[in-house]
Amino acid sequence: MNSESPVAISTQALQRMPYYLQYLKQLQGDGVKLIAAPAIAEALGLNEIQVRKDFAAVSTAKGKPKTGFIVQNLIDNMEEFLGYHNVxxxxxxxxxxxxxxLLSYQGFDQCGMHIVAAFDSNGSLIGGEVNxxxxxxxxxxxxxxxxxxxHIGIIAVPENQAQMVCDQLVAGGVLAIWNFAPTHLFAPKNILVKNENMAASLALLSKHLKERIESE
Amino acid sequence: MNSESPVAISTQALQRMPYYLQYLKQLQGDGVKLIAAPAIAEALGLNEIQVRKDFAAVSTAKGKPKTGFIVQNLIDNMEEFLGYHNVxxxxxxxxxxxxxxLLSYQGFDQCGMHIVAAFDSNGSLIGGEVNxxxxxxxxxxxxxxxxxxxHIGIIAVPENQAQMVCDQLVAGGVLAIWNFAPTHLFAPKNILVKNENMAASLALLSKHLKERIESE
DNA sequence: TAGATTGTTAATCGATTAACAATC
DNA sequence: TAGATTGTTAATCGATTAACAATC
Known part of the structure; x- marks a missing residue:
């Protein structure tokens, strides 16, 4: 595995890429041509060694000591690495x-995903359109x-229908599933299931507040 | 720190709690009174030792060998632990x-969060209401x-306004921020910032598909 | 009793951070 | 040159998994 990538990359690093990209594009918009790892680390609240490692994993060109990296190169390398070019x-x-x-959100196409259609079981919605x-x-x-x-199925149905929808997506040959239902899905191992569980995030907030408030 | 919790709990474990809760409530609805860790591990695709450790961290009652745990107890313990009871x-x-x-979503109240009002800079929206x-x-x-x-500020503005909104929320005394803008926010260390970055999730999907398709 | 399940201590694994030589 | 920054190897940290004795 990892035949095409010289350096292995962690899941965590992968998910930092969009933050780098967002900031790099902002720099580019401001006319900045070069950027050093410590400056990016500062701007994104990260460790500078981590930034250098992340860049090393995706960058075709090496950084120059005392100078840093070429902003445009980093943007191209990251987008290519993430597969944003082939939608x-x-x-x-x-x-x-x-x-x-989700149907109304405009930013997915730039991230390598294009929603072509929506499905629902409610007859009164069928035939209509959103965005x-x-x-x-x-x-x-x-x-x-x-x-x-x-290639991608997005599940935004109630939890009791999520597994059935998942099965049908798999039957339809999708390779990845983005699950917004707050439930665990069973899918074949070669299908990637990415869960987006708001309740999991809220758990973090709720626990933090409970501790803050109790400690008063 | 962690004065009130006898066993320390990891961020990861915390975010698994809502999955346990969802499944436990389903069991309860089916009239199941007792459940063992291996069964839950199987149902949620987790390791059974992990499940036992997670339960040990939140449960007031110990599990019984050969029997397992009382479903109702686990639900109560988890909700109490996460602070779902004090909204x-x-x-x-x-x-x-x-x-x-987000304003339309009905499930937040059960997770310890109640949205009381919305804010926008667009004059034509002001005075209206959603849900x-x-x-x-x-x-x-x-x-x-x-x-x-x-206590909680939810940021759902474009990325170029997110930091300004964050600053105002902090000035208003919120203790936690749930950030849906795809950008890093600076906030005082004692304020919890939880990022919900769709682009970060998409990066995972996009990379997976790129590798799958290239390996053909 | 025998066997399944519990709780805990130790080992492993993955990711982050530190240390440091190389270089512009 | 001196000093900032790079890239890489080693150390640390956190989370998961394995091993195993205790118990119903």
């Missing part, structure tokens, strides 16, 4: 309030995934 | 499509936070 088609299942928000994406009946889900060669 | 008031800033979705939450001018943000004793 994957996605479908979204569950057109509730969260589903609508120019048609809402189709969920009964057609796996067939459409296969026909359109969809 | 914290929150405000949301930025009534775009994501902000609306019975009034939309107020962002100019009143810190004053209102202080007056209403708000």
């Amino acid at each position: 994957d088609d996605a479908v979204l299942v569950g057109v509730g309030s969260l589903g609508r928000a 120019r994406k048609k809402i189709l009946p969920v009964t057609k889900l796996s067939e459409m995934c296969r026909r359109m060669n969809i | 914290d008031d929150a405000v949301l800033v930025g009534v775009g499509s994501l902000g609306r979705a 019975r939450k009034k939309i107020l001018p962002v100019t009143k943000l810190s004053e209102m936070c202080r007056r209403m004793n708000i």
Whole structure:
């Protein structure tokens, strides 16, 4: 494994990349051409050695002592590394309030994902559209995934329907699932399931506040 | 630190709690009274030793060999541990499509957070409401936070406004910030900032797909 | 009793941070 | 040159998993 990447990269490092990209693009917008690792570390609240390692894992060009890295190069290398250049088609299942928000979000295309259609089981929604994406009946889900060669399935349905939707996405041949339902999903090992569980984040906030307030 | 909890708990363990809770409540709904760690591990795709350790960290009652744990006890212990019983008031800033979705979500109250109001800078939104939450001018943000004793600030504004909003929330005395803007925020060390960066999750998906597709 | 499950101590694994020589 | 910054190897830290005795 990792045949194409000379240096292995951790999951954590991977998820720092979008923060680097956001800041690097901001610098670029301000006309900055060069940037050093310590400056980025400072701006993003990270350790500078960590930044250097992360850059080493994705950068084709080496940094120059006393100078740093070429902003444009880093942006290109990161986007290439993350696969933002070859956009994957996605479908979204569950057109509730969260589903609508995701369908309306403009930034996914720049991150290598394009939502082509939405699915729902509610007959009154079917045939409508949100942000120019048609809402189709969920009964057609796996067939459409296969026909359109969809790679990503986004699950935004209630938790009791999530596993069923997951199964159909897998049957439709998707390779990755982005799960917004607050439940564990079973999927074949070669399918990546990324959970986005608000309750898990809230647990962190709630516990922090409980401790702060109790310690008074 | 950790004076009230006999066993220290990791951030990771904390974020697993909502998954346990979800499953335990499902069991309870099915009339199941007792559950063993290996069964839960199986259902949630976790290691059974990890489950036992997580339970040991929050449970007041010990598990019984050959029997397991009392479902009701675990639910109570976890909710108490996470602070779901004492609900914290929150405000949301930025009534775009994501902000609306968050305002409409019904599950936060059960997780110890209650959104009392929303703020926006767009005059045409002010005075309106979403899911019975009034939309107020962002100019009143810190004053209102202080007056209403708000503990949590939710940031759902564009990235270029996020730091300014963060500063005002801090000025208003909030203790924790839930940041949906894809940018790093600077805040005092005693304020918890939890980032919810969709781009970071997408990076994981995009990279996985790039590798899968390249390896064909 | 026998066997499944518990709780805890030790070992492993992965990620971060420190130390330091190389270089512009 | 001197000093800042780079890249890499070693040390530390945190979390997970393994090993195992205790117990119902």
